[in-house]
Structures are given as structure tokens and as C-alpha cells.
Amino acid sequence: MVKITDVARRAGVSPSTVSYALSGKRPISDATRLRVQAAVRELGYRADGGGRGAAGHRSKVLALAVPMRSGVHVPVVTQFAVSVVTAARAHDHDVLMLTQGEGEEGIGRVADTRLADGVIVMDVQLQDSRLPLLRAGSLPSVLIGVPAEPDGLTCVDLDFRAAGELCVDHLARLGHRVVALVGSPPEVYVRRTAFARRLVEGFTAAADRHRLTSAVHPCGAGRDAARAIAERLVRELPALTGVVVHNEPLIDPLIDAFERLGLSVPGDLSLTAVCPSPVAASARVPVTSVAVPSAELGTRAVHLLVRKLSGLPVPGTTLLPPRLTERASTVPRGTA
Amino acid sequence: MVKITDVARRAGVSPSTVSYALSGKRPISDATRLRVQAAVRELGYRADGGGRGAAGHRSKVLALAVPMRSGVHVPVVTQFAVSVVTAARAHDHDVLMLTQGEGEEGIGRVADTRLADGVIVMDVQLQDSRLPLLRAGSLPSVLIGVPAEPDGLTCVDLDFRAAGELCVDHLARLGHRVVALVGSPPEVYVRRTAFARRLVEGFTAAADRHRLTSAVHPCGAGRDAARAIAERLVRELPALTGVVVHNEPLIDPLIDAFERLGLSVPGDLSLTAVCPSPVAASARVPVTSVAVPSAELGTRAVHLLVRKLSGLPVPGTTLLPPRLTERASTVPRGTA
DNA sequence: CTGAAAGCGCTAACAC
DNA sequence: GTGTTAGCGCTTTCAG
Numbered sequence: 001m002v003k004i005t006d007v008a009r010r011a012g013v014s015p016s017t018v019s020y021a022l023s024g025k026r027p028i029s030d031a032t033r034l035r036v037q038a039a040v041r042e043l044g045y046r047a048d049g050g051g052r053g054a055a056g057h058r059s060k061v062l063a064l065a066v067p068m069r070s071g072v073h074v075p076v077v078t079q080f081a082v083s084v085v086t087a088a089r090a091h092d093h094d095v096l097m098l099t100q101g102e103g104e105e106g107i108g109r110v111a112d113t114r115l116a117d118g119v120i121v122m123d124v125q126l127q128d129s130r131l132p133l134l135r136a137g138s139l140p141s142v143l144i145g146v147p148a149e150p151d152g153l154t155c156v157d158l159d160f161r162a163a164g165e166l167c168v169d170h171l172a173r174l175g176h177r178v179v180a181l182v183g184s185p186p187e188v189y190v191r192r193t194a195f196a197r198r199l200v201e202g203f204t205a206a207a208d209r210h211r212l213t214s215a216v217h218p219c220g221a222g223r224d225a226a227r228a229i230a231e232r233l234v235r236e237l238p239a240l241t242g243v244v245v246h247n248e249p250l251i252d253p254l255i256d257a258f259e260r261l262g263l264s265v266p267g268d269l270s271l272t273a274v275c276p277s278p279v280a281a282s283a284r285v286p287v288t289s290v291a292v293p294s295a296e297l298g299t300r301a302v303h304l305l306v307r308k309l310s311g312l313p314v315p316g317t318t319l320l321p322p323r324l325t326e327r328a329s330t331v332p333r334g335t336a
Numbered sequence: 337m338v339k340i341t342d343v344a345r346r347a348g349v350s351p352s353t354v355s356y357a358l359s360g361k362r363p364i365s366d367a368t369r370l371r372v373q374a375a376v377r378e379l380g381y382r383a384d385g386g387g388r389g390a391a392g393h394r395s396k397v398l399a400l401a402v403p404m405r406s407g408v409h410v411p412v413v414t415q416f417a418v419s420v421v422t423a424a425r426a427h428d429h430d431v432l433m434l435t436q437g438e439g440e441e442g443i444g445r446v447a448d449t450r451l452a453d454g455v456i457v458m459d460v461q462l463q464d465s466r467l468p469l470l471r472a473g474s475l476p477s478v479l480i481g482v483p484a485e486p487d488g489l490t491c492v493d494l495d496f497r498a499a500g501e502l503c504v505d506h507l508a509r510l511g512h513r514v515v516a517l518v519g520s521p522p523e524v525y526v527r528r529t530a531f532a533r534r535l536v537e538g539f540t541a542a543a544d545r546h547r548l549t550s551a552v553h554p555c556g557a558g559r560d561a562a563r564a565i566a567e568r569l570v571r572e573l574p575a576l577t578g579v580v581v582h583n584e585p586l587i588d589p590l591i592d593a594f595e596r597l598g599l600s601v602p603g604d605l606s607l608t609a610v611c612p613s614p615v616a617a618s619a620r621v622p623v624t625s626v627a628v629p630s631a632e633l634g635t636r637a638v639h640l641l642v643r644k645l646s647g648l649p650v651p652g653t654t655l656l657p658p659r660l661t662e663r664a665s666t667v668p669r670g671t672a
Numbered sequence: 673c674t675g676a677a678a679g680c681g682c683t684a685a686c687a688c
Numbered sequence: 689g690t691g692t693t694a695g696c697g698c699t700t701t702c703a704g
Contacts, residue, residue, distance in 0.1 A: 001448075003681060014691045019683055026684095029689060046448040050389020051681030054696045059386065061432070061451070068418055075410045082404055085435045094451060095433045096397070099421045112337075112382040115397070115430060222618065282558065339697060350675045355699055362700095365673060387697030390680050 002043045004051075011039035022047070053114065062088050062305060063116035063139075065098040065107060065130070067123045071185035071220075073248040076276060076294055077122070080144065083298030084120055091306045093117075104130055111139035118305045120144065120298075124155075126192040142305045144297055145194045146317055154308060156300045156318040160195045160274070163290040163322035164202025167244045167272045170288065170324055172210040175333035176242035176270060179207055179214050180233050182254060183246045186218040199246050199274060213237070219247055226253035227260070234261055241333050245273040245287075252284045270330040277325065286327035293320060338379045340387075347375040358383070389450065398424050398641060399452035399475075401434040401443060401466070403459045407521035407556075409584040412612060412630055413458070416480065419634030420456055427642045429453075440466055447475035454641045456480065456634075460491075462528040478641045480633055481530045482653055490644060492636045492654040496531045496610070499626040499658035500538025503580045503608045506624065506660055508546040511669035512578035512606060515543055515550050516569050518590060519582050522554040535582050535610060549573070555583060562589035563596070570597055577669050581609040581623075588620045606666040613661065622663035629656060 008015040013032055021028045021036040028036075039045070053059050064084050066077060085095045096116050098106035107130060110116045117140070121130060124145030134141045135152055143155040164181075171179050181203045183189070188196045200216055207214035215237060219229045233240055245251055251273055255265050263269050265285050273280050273289040280289035297320070304314050344351040349368055357364045357372040364372075375381070389395050400420050402413060421431045432452050434442035443466060446452045453476070457466060460481030470477045471488055479491040500517075507515050517539045519525070520532045536552055543550035551573060555565045569576055581587055587609055591601050601607050601621050609616050609625040616625035633656070640650050 001450075001681095004683095005681080015681090016683075016692080017690060020690090023683085027689070032690080044448070046445065048389070048681055049449040049451045050386060050391075050393075050395065050698095051696095052683075053384070053386020054390030054681070054698075055386075055683040056696050057386075057683065064433075074414050078410050078414045081433070082435055085433050089436060094446075097400075097417070097421050097431050097433050099418055100425060109382065110430075112380070113385040114337075115385045223620065284559065337697095340699095341697085351698080352676080352700075353674060356674090359699085363673065368674080384697055386682095387680095388699075390682075390697070391699040392680050393699065 001048070002045045003048065004045070006043055007036065007039045007045045010043060011035045058117045058309065059114060060092060061094050061096050061116040062302065063096045063098050063107070063110045063119040065119055065121045068099050069123060069187075069191070071188045072123060076248060076292070079276065079294040080122060080298045083295040084302055087299040087302035091302060093302075093306070104133060107133050107139060117309050118142070120301045120305060124194045126194050126197055128194075140305065140308045142301045142308070144301050146198075146319070147194055150317050152316075154304055154314050154316065156297060156304060157195060157320070158290075158292055158297065159319040159322055160198040161202035161205075162319075163274050164199040164204075164244070165206035166202075166290055166322045166324050167274065168203055168206035168210065168212070168214075168242075170272060170326075170330065171242035171244070171270060172206070172212060174242075174270060174330060177212055177333070178237055178239040179212050179242035179244065180237060180240055181214070181216045181244045181246065182229055182233075182250065183216060183218045185220045185247070189218055196246065203244060212242075213239070219250060221247075221249050223253045223256070226250055227257040230254060230257035230261055230263075234258075234263070241269060243269055243271045245271060246275075248273075248275045248279050251275070251279065251287060255284050266329050266331040266335075270333070272324070272330055280325070280327065283329075285329050288325065288327045288330040290322045290324050296320070337384070338381045339384065340381070342379055343372065343375045343381045346379060347371045394453045394645065395450060396428060397430050397432050397452040398638065399432045399434050399443070399446045399455040401455055401457045404435050405459060405523075405527070407524040408459060412584060412628070415612065415630040416458060416634045419631040420638055423635040423638035427638060429638075429642070440469060443469050443475060453645050454478070456637045456641060460530045462530050462533055464530075476641065476644045478637045478644070480637050482534070482655070483530055486653050488652075490640055490650050490652065492633060492640060493531060493656070494626075494628055494633065495655040495658055496534040497538035497541075498655075499610050500535040500540075500580070500582075501542035502538075502626055502658045502660050503610065504539055504542035504546065504548070504550075504578075506608060506662075506666065507578035507580070507606060508542070508548060510578075510606060510666060513548055513669070514573055514575040515548050515578035515580065516573060516576055517550070517552045517580045517582065518565055518569075518586065519552060519554045521556045521583070525554050532582065539580060548578075549575070555586060557583075557585050559589045559592070562586055563593040566590060566593035566597055566599075570594075570599065577605060579605055579607045581607060582611075584609075584611045584615050587611070587615065587623060591620050602665050602667040602671070606669070608660070608666055616661070616663065619665075621665050624661065624663045624666040626658045626660050632656070 020026045021033045119141045121143045126148040146155040273287045277291045280287040356362045357369045455477045457479045462484040482491045609623045613627045616623040
């Protein structure tokens, strides 16, 4: 193993000079910096993480707390995780995965052992049990998702409330007067997952504002659940012509289910979704959607955390404005 | 931050005694061990990772190299990752995620910086570019997947060759004489992904042994690809009655596509899959399948790596025997 | 069975 | 602009 003293000897300087040349924390003459860099390259030196850590320094590791609770759509979560890892690498950091124990134990451990310099927290609930720990501030953090009381925290998310409104606005503009939201699985709402709740708020508020008849239905995964919800909607809301889906794996089965009931999309039913663009674009019928920019959110979270770690000021809450992309699944009412 | 000296003072012993009491690396009287443990609990002490690392010790971190290449089925990969994290925690280790740069850079970095004590390598190719690095042995490793030349490496995987054979054996026993394998996307075979290639070998060998007519077709994702492959199979192999699918997201679309061509499963076509059990069980028609035990593989990999790290001997290659579960999708030929 | 002390590889005062 | 030195928190000799 090649250590800093090896590099120092090779470059004909002291270890501290090597350290400074590498960190740039004090001015070094071009001549010596070049010699140091050459030595580093020739020897293939990389600072030992343990040594740096012991010296009271950053570990260059970010933790990612992703609970993997039931009802979350795995590919979307994974997309987040991958974008976090990629962005972290771009900032010369690695990523430690925390999954179990709902994250509380993990965050505490990472803070105490100083295994990571900061943590990115996913799947945030309105009242999240991890918040006290994060507020205590022993570990810098960024949340992907916005809890009920975000003061003192750094949060970033899509503006799901506005996203819900945007979907309804779009349907209303197309003349639809009866709309339904087919949401995430019930347990997601039960544990008060922030983004899901916010979307419902936005959906309901906009429907009321437009004086539409509206209904909200959580829905589990699978063809059977899709069929059940479709039948129920048709029965309870015979005049239904607009549907918002906030449940990635359900989009195709739901379209199927409606067709089996004799309702075609978009002929009889206009449908918009809130989901990552690729999901919407590759659905059975390409679906008008508000994009959930998973990759951008992951990247932003990393940027914010890195800024925070270097002591720079960061905004409290960043809400990305929703953007709706029209596709084949929505048409003006009566375009049969 | 509470450090070992705090614990020592509190327990009325020396720091080294605390260290030994915690590691068990030398005999400690019950009395003092109890006092130390009490102090640890009262103060909430957890050994600082940096300090341990600097002292030339293990970091209690395992790296997980998962390339996220195109054509891999994300939920399955994620299932592996989650099971690795869970198993690692059970052994008091954390997990560092390595995704990009095909893993080579990442493995080198982790080895050099001693950020992790070992690495679990996923998505192994027959000739994998990471093998030289792993063989060099600067970082203990376990592969999930078996490359062409596994000597000197520790590997664990489902016996995909036997899995391919088992599917064909099952179909042959049911009287099917013409069988096709609908495989993973083409790029998976192009880069010589070990498990995919092995499955094809087994499929072909068993088909030949049973003197069946057989064909192998890689297939991309999506409804359109499913439809195309179904049409092609029906055209090129009119007598086809047995299909093996090795492509998780394609199972449902493929069944759909066959039905649209007037071929029902299992009425006209018997279908078996190689995939995680939940996928097979929740398909449109519950599918007879050979289970890919993702969770067990992840757990085993961690066990092996931990053994290796503690200097215990480990087997070279562990192949889990395939197990076929009959479901509704396979029936004797001619059971219309 | 336990303590004192040396040292892991690195960084950051403190010198010059 | 660079070197010397004193730690960081921990483990592990070396002594008792």
C-alpha cells in the first residue's frame, strides 16, 4: 500500500506538503505541486480513508437512507439511488446504502461512527420518525421529500401539490367535469407519505376550484386491483371522463381494465399520470403525464448536501415546478 | 462525540481494556467486561470508523459492485442489493454502492483507500474485465455469478445450466417436442453475461438430449418486442408447444401476444420461466418456474465474504441446485 | 488479567 | 512557500 510518506519521499518534499498540494488548502509553488502530482500518478497514490478519518476529517462518503417500504415502486426508487451514486461520484464521494430499521438506527449509527459525512433521506413521511434525529444535526442531511414541518431542514422534491393541480387543470381545460384520482397503495397514505398526500391535496383543491365532481381512490398493485378499481369507478361515477393515476405499475393494467369495461383511452376516458417520463411514454397508450424527475432530484439532493458539507448556505426547501407533457391519452371531452 | 477514553474512565479501566472487552481478542474477567458494557450502553458509545481504520483495521464496510447495465431487470437487481444490505447488517457491516464505470475504477478505488474490507460483484460476464483486479487480491471478493475461469475466485450463483435443462426436462416429460427459449435482451448475450449464456447452454443441451426441435431467441423489453417474437416463433416453428422464458418483464406481454395469435397458455402452449418466484406466481397466468433465489444468493454472498474476511476457508464455487415449481402454465401436450 | 505506550496514515497548527 | 510536530481515536504490542 502506497502512503503519503512514499509520495513525499519520491517528490522530495515533506508529507504535509503533499497533503496541502492535494487539498489546495494552502498555496504551493507550481514547481513542487507538479512534482507532487507526478509522484502521485507514478505511485498510484490514493489517500487512505482511515487515516483521513482519524485525523478528524471527512470520510468522503454520503449515506443514502431508503427504507424500501411496501407500496413503493422499486424501479423508481432505484433510479433515485443510481442518480445519487452517480452525482456523488462526480463530487468525489461514495455512497453508503441504508435500508433497514426504517432508517433511524442507521442514521444514528452512521452519525456516531462518522462512517458518512452526511445523509440523503428518501421516502419522507409528513411526520417522519427520523426528523428529530436529523434536526439534532449530528449529521448534515438533505431530504428528498418535504415533511409537514420542514423548517430547519433542507428538502428537495417535485411540487406534488402543483402536480396534482396541473393534471386537473389540464383535464378541466379539455372539458372534463368528473374526475378521479387513482392513487398509490393504501399503506402509502396510511403512513402519511409526504408526496402522495400532497398530490391528493392538489388534486382535490383544483377539482373544487373548477367545480368538478371528484373522487380519490388509493389502489394496490396488480391486474385484479386495477380491475376492481375500474369497475368501482364506473359504477360510482358513471359520468367519469377524466382519470389521474399516481401509481406507476398500475397504468397499463388500469387502461386494460377500462377497455374490458368498454371504455377506451382516450376515446371515452382521458387519462393523465404522475410518473417518470419513460414510464408514461412506453405505456400501452402513451400517457399525458407530469414527470417525476427522479434523476434530477437525486442529483440536486447530492449538490445540496455537498454544498452544506462545505459550509455554503443552502435553501431550505426546493420545490421543482411540475411540467406536463401531452401524449395520446388525453383529448377534449366528447371526441369519440 | 463519545470516545473510547470516555468509556474507559467511566468503567474505571484503561482504553485498551475497553477495546479488548469489545473485540473479545483477549480474555477479560466477567466483572470488568460487565462494567465496560454498562459504560458503553450508558454513554451510547460506538467506535469511530476513522480511528479503527487508521489503526490498520477493518472498516466494517462491504462494497457492492452492481453495474446497472442495459437489459438488466431493475427490480431483480434491487432485490439482490437489498438482501446484501440486510445480510451485511446482520454481520455488523455496512454496504457501499458501486455502480458506474463498469465497476473497475470503483473496485480499485475502494481497495486503495481501504474504504471497504471486501467487495461483492454482480452481473458477472464470462470474461469479466474486473477479474484481473479481483485475482490480484488486493480486495477480498465474492462474485454473484460464475465467469468462464472461476479458479482462484469465490463465486455463488444459481446453477443456470441445470435450470435450463430442468425446464426442458419438464416440458419433454409433458410430451412437448418443439421448444423455444425466449431469452434476455440481445446485449446481455453480446457482453457474454455468465448466467444468460449458461442457461442457453443448458436449454440447448437438454433439448438435444431429448431430441427435441429447439430454437433460442434473445428478446428486448416491451409489448412490441413480445409481439414480434411471438409472431416469429409461430411462423418459424408451427409445431411449437413449449416455451421457456428467461426475461422477467416479458412474461406477461408474451402470454398476451400468444393469445392474440390465437394460442392460449397453457391450452396450446406450455410455458415455463426462470425468474424470481413472486414474478412467476403473480403473472397473468401463474407460470411454472425455476426460481432465481435473489435473496438467498445475496445472503450467501455476504456470508462467504465475511468468512473470507475472518480468514476462514471458503468453497471456490457454490452452485445452488435449481428447483422447479409447477403452476398453471404447463400441461401435458394435447390437453386442449 | 490489565495498563502504559507506541503507532496506524493522515491533517493542521506552528514554526521558519 | 515549505518542514516539523503534534495530534485524531483506535488497536496492539510490550510489560507487568
